[in-house]
Amino acid sequence: MDATNVKRRRRPSSPPPTAPPAPAVRSTSVAHQQPPTSDDDAALRVALASVVRPVLDFDREKVCSVTLSNLNVYACLTCGVLVQGRGPDSVAYAHALETGHPLYMHTTTTAAWMLPDGTPVPPALLADVAAVLRPRYAPADIAGIDAAAAEAPGVDLAGNAYLRGVVGLNNLSATDGINAVLLALAHVRPLRDFALDDDAVAAAARSPLASAFGAFVRKVWHGGNFKAHVSPHELVQVIAKLSRKRFRPGVPSDPLAFLVWFLNELARGIKLPKAQAKALFADARSRLDGELPAPAKLSRSLVDLLFRGKVTTRTEELEGGAAAVRGDWIPISVATVPFLFLALEVPNPPLYPSDKAAELAHQVSLAQLLAKYDGVTPTHIGARRRKYIIPQDGLPRFLVLHLDRSDAAGSGASGASGASVTAPPPPSAASAALPDTSANATVVNFPLDNLDMAPYLAPAAAVANSATTYALLAAITHEREAGQASGTYAVTIAPASKPGEYFRVLDLDVTPLKA
Ligand SMILES: [Zn+2]
Known part of the structure; x- marks a missing residue:
């Protein structure tokens, strides 16, 4: 399996809220959304209080810190370590016994569990964490994202306001040229809207590059990020692999050479459904007053x-x-x-x-x-x-x-x-x-x-x-x-x-x- 493929296979059973709770009271307000009553709920309350949001870094590659596998990887929500599985023989289970850290979120599905007892956690209680791990956008969110960004700034855990879509990107060693191109492309509206739509990317993407670019764009535009910047680590890894290390950390990249390579590679990696391609093409043609001959073959990239x-x-x-x-x-x-x-x-x-x-x-x-x-x-x-x-x-x-x-x-x-x-x-x-x-x-x-x-x-x-x-x-x-x-x-x-x-x-x- 390709370690860099981040396509979603299952959805969380409940969609994340569109806005995160206010940062100053984020953890307590989440814990009190459904006041626990019984002993089980008391355990859940203690578990939720153990979540340490500032240490959670979901921009890294999702591989188990012990087995290096990318299958069934969970994030410990107390220390941020990535651990595989949740069964009695698993790394995550052992980590829970060893450290007493109680909450684990699946890095692909965002389903959360208490370990070692294996109780599922209602998704609504950790919705803000799930939204940072895997931001999701409904069609209405995508259509109104510029208006939403204009109306309310994103706010990180430290209380810093940021403009959604205009966030700093970690330099992974001489990747400033790559970063500049990636951020610019995250503002090309039809490309951005496509990338924000998890399901559209999953349906049209034929390459890990399109999937990784989609995941990157969804983070750049998320309003509830824990940090006011994004690390393009996972996307740059895919780029380095697909370009056979022509574009990689440690080697300065010329933005034009990178842009041309990236667009060509993306063109190969995306085939739109015919109806969507037709709609986009009609939109492009509507800008011209004169009648144009229909192209012999509609490009579907x-x-x-x-x-x-x-x-x-x-x-x-x-x-x-x-x-x-x-x-x-x-x-x-x-x-x-x-x-x-x-x-x-x-x-x-x-x-x-x-x-x-x-x-x-x-x-x-x-x-x-x-x-x-x-x-x-x-x-x-x-x-x-x-x-x-x-x-x-x-x-x-x-x-x-x-x-x-x-x-x-x-x-x-x-x-x-x-x-x-x-x-x-x-x-x-x-x-x-x-x-x-x-x-x-x-x-x-x-x-x-x-x-x-x-x-x-x-x-x-x-x-x-x-x-x-x-x-x-x-x-x-x-x-x-x-x-x-x-x-x-x-x-x-x-x-x-x-x-x-x-x-x-x-x-x-x-x-x-x-x-
Ligand atoms: Zn831990």
Whole structure:
């Protein structure tokens, strides 16, 4: 059995409440939900009082601390240790006899038992613990999650308030690039809503990656977490295994390379039921006013439906080769290929600027960089040149732009990269320059919520502006202090729950930004 597969097989007999009890009185209020009366109930009351919530860490891999098995693993709710089984020969039973710790929760089903006597505990009495171990969301919870997050903050055991969905993530040693991408993807609404739905993931997921991503997203959005941050430990383990250790703790990951790998792997791992795929596709098409030809074959991958765009490339060659002084450009080929991101080359600041201030203030607009895709501006590659344009049906629902700061001259100078995920709409305008301390210090100005991609669509496209504008959803930036060798990746999130507000997340640190 795959140790990393976290698909739920059984549901707890009672759903967890949508809101946890107030933190200051959490343990006592839970214990008094159903006042015990008899001797048995007195034992239960003592057991419930033994629960030590601050030591419970459910982000670790669910394996028995003694047998290392992932089957039938229980968490001791007094000391947090993971122990297998609950029968008289089991590790959990022995732990109960040895320590007197009385309560154990199954890490898959969240069913709780008193040991050594083996009495089941009514689920309602430990609902807040079960909800942290395995958060579950009813369809109504998912539909209203942004409104709920806007209304009431999550509160951890220490009384710290946090915005659901915008939580710090433990750095598992150089995993800041991976963390930034995972948190950004947890804000792509259709992907998030899919991931929050335990049953939908179980039905559509064909790989442990989709299951582990679902479990991760459900924790990030849970309002009753005991800590105001989440460890992506289990998900990163699956990633390391599936990527054959290309992306793993201890090795810095480039966010763009990771994003592309992750989306491709996820695309392979999710096949939506046909009705769900059709609904999503219809939703995406409804943004376009003009009638589009139905695709020959409806893509049933969630990733394709959300992120995959198309770009048409016209390649031309200079007559007489590169050495020719003058010649005509001869068309060589025209090809339309899918993309997951659009690459934009950020020019270096002038090498010998007239003054230092000019170098520091070197700025370009996103529109200048996007001109590469206007179908007219050529990109030169040796004796050839290419012109790019996005075909009529080529705009993805969520657009990823990569600001490539690597040195075009190939001198080997390290450059930073930034990837951003943007989404439609709403209209209004602003621009921002995110801090960047890379070798290439060119500042790229971009609109926060009114990026119109119409100029880069093939002319035949008869679409309204509303269908071609994107708003910033997340931006991943590389930041490096002077003298620092590698730097770190942070992600800035524009959560739907807080329109107009931005939050920068670097590992455990969450900082509200002024727009
Ligand atoms: Zn224990």
